[in-house]
Amino acid sequence: MRPSPAVPPAPQASSRGAARGRTRLANNAWEAAFTAHSTLMKQFAADDVWAGLSMREYDVLYTLSKSGVPQRLGDLSGHVLLSQPGLSRLVDRLVERGLVARCVDPTDARAANLTLTDEGRALQRRIGRAHGASVAAAMTARLTDEELALLEALSLKLVSDPDSLPEEHP
Amino acid sequence: MRPSPAVPPAPQASSRGAARGRTRLANNAWEAAFTAHSTLMKQFAADDVWAGLSMREYDVLYTLSKSGVPQRLGDLSGHVLLSQPGLSRLVDRLVERGLVARCVDPTDARAANLTLTDEGRALQRRIGRAHGASVAAAMTARLTDEELALLEALSLKLVSDPDSLPEEHP
DNA sequence: GCCAATTATATGCGTACGCATGTAACTAAC
DNA sequence: GTTAGTTACATGCGTACGCATATAATTGGC
Known part of the structure; x- marks a missing residue:
């Protein structure tokens, strides 16, 4: 397609x-x-599990939740399919909703250093549970355990960057 | 993620x-x-292969090109990740650019019956060749032929609808 | 220590999108 | 044949997005 x-x-x-x-x-x-x-x-x-957030917004909450804590915008942009300005404003919204906090980085005054608020973390978990169940239902309905593991392995390999890719022909 | x-x-x-x-x-x-x-x-x-179209717009051209010819908006909406009004306006743009034509369906005056113009078909082919090469480069750089075939098979199975899915537990 | 270059993020502006709703055409019961 | 209900698509409106560019902070040469 x-x-x-x-x-x-x-x-x-x-x-x-x-x-x-x-x-x-x-x-x-x-x-x-x-x-x-x-x-x-x-x-x-x-x-009906998104609690008023877009999937992209949830994606950012999830990424923040998963990755220890203080992430910069640049870190997130590698994970989210969105332009840098788009991500900047998406984070604005999450901050306005009280789900994310922008802290200052003592070593770099330019950096945003984003972290989940308690409310943000709680919401991520709530949505995450419901969404995770939906994902599991959809995936396990068609694929066996072996196939799921295989799909994961192939997906990981597809975007791995061992050292770069073997250019044209090795 | x-x-x-x-x-x-x-x-x-x-x-x-x-x-x-x-x-x-x-x-x-x-x-x-x-x-x-x-x-x-x-x-x-x-x-740099999109000739001024968005990937979604190309996606519609590709779908029209691939699927015989006269497709209704409803047919396309099953293939494109976009709301019905969004798709309607995307097609507007393609029509304005002379890439797609809206024909009337003699059996249903509501239907749009979309078809590629010659220019639309030519552009799809041009973009398609370049994009296809890029896709091939990215995919073959990491996966073997067997893995590519496996990924395709798993992907197809993941969204197959044999008759519906086996509900909760079969 | 000073200035060009680079990095990290933000903002202006035009366009595209989603949601809710509208309009027109088809279907079907009576 | 009339009319309720449904289907297919379009439009109003507010929001989000991408591109280009601006701003502010850091780094590197000299």
Whole structure:
């Protein structure tokens, strides 16, 4: 689906060499993963568990909850699919709602040093429990334990950066 | 990550029964898949191949290109992660740019019956080729052919609807 | 110690999005 | 045939987003 395979139906991956087939394989995998993500996201978004936050806002609360504590905007931006200004204003909103606090970093006056308030942590946990149950229901309904473990392993490997990637051809 | 596991670090999946462990397995798999998706999307978005369209707009062009031809808004909305009004206006933009045409359905005057213009099809192909190459580069850099096929199979199975899902416990 | 370059975050501005609701067309019961 | 109900899409309105740019703080050469 979407921002994805693009390579049109294509004749048959055969012209010459296996490169074509490998490209199609990769694009098919991406499209399937993309579609699965899209479908599940819609399903989760429809859940009535978000307590007035957007999924992105919850995502930030979750990331803060998971990662020890004081995170800077730059740290979060690596985890959230959002531009830096977008993230900045999203955090504004969370601060206004009393869920996140901006503390000053003694060693760098530019930094934001974001931390969850007690209320923010409590809300994250409340939403997290309900959402986690929904995720588990959706995932376990179709995949076995082995398949779940495999999906996790493949996903981790897909974006691992051992030292960089082996450029074009190793 | 994100709209995902939520179940906090959790002690150890052991309290009693395997249900806890299965839940954690499912949430870990979702988080890994979510993170991989997010990371790759950022990477693809940074590619200079979109010719002024957003990835969502390309997604609609791609879906139209892939699915025979006359698609209604309702058909597309199943494929795109966007609200119905959002999709309606996105299509407006594509029509204004001359990439998509709204035809009337003789059997249902409400329907939109969207089709790609020649220009729209050409642009989709142009973008698709470049994006497909980028996708292939990213995916094949980390995964073997077998792993790519496995990821595709797992993704397809994850959102298959054989007849509905086996409710709570089968 | 001073200034260019870089880093970390914020803001202006235009656009896109979601929610609620509107409008038009189809369906069906009577 | 009329009308309640439903389906398919569009529009008003407020908010969130991305891009470009601004501001403030830190670092590195000299």
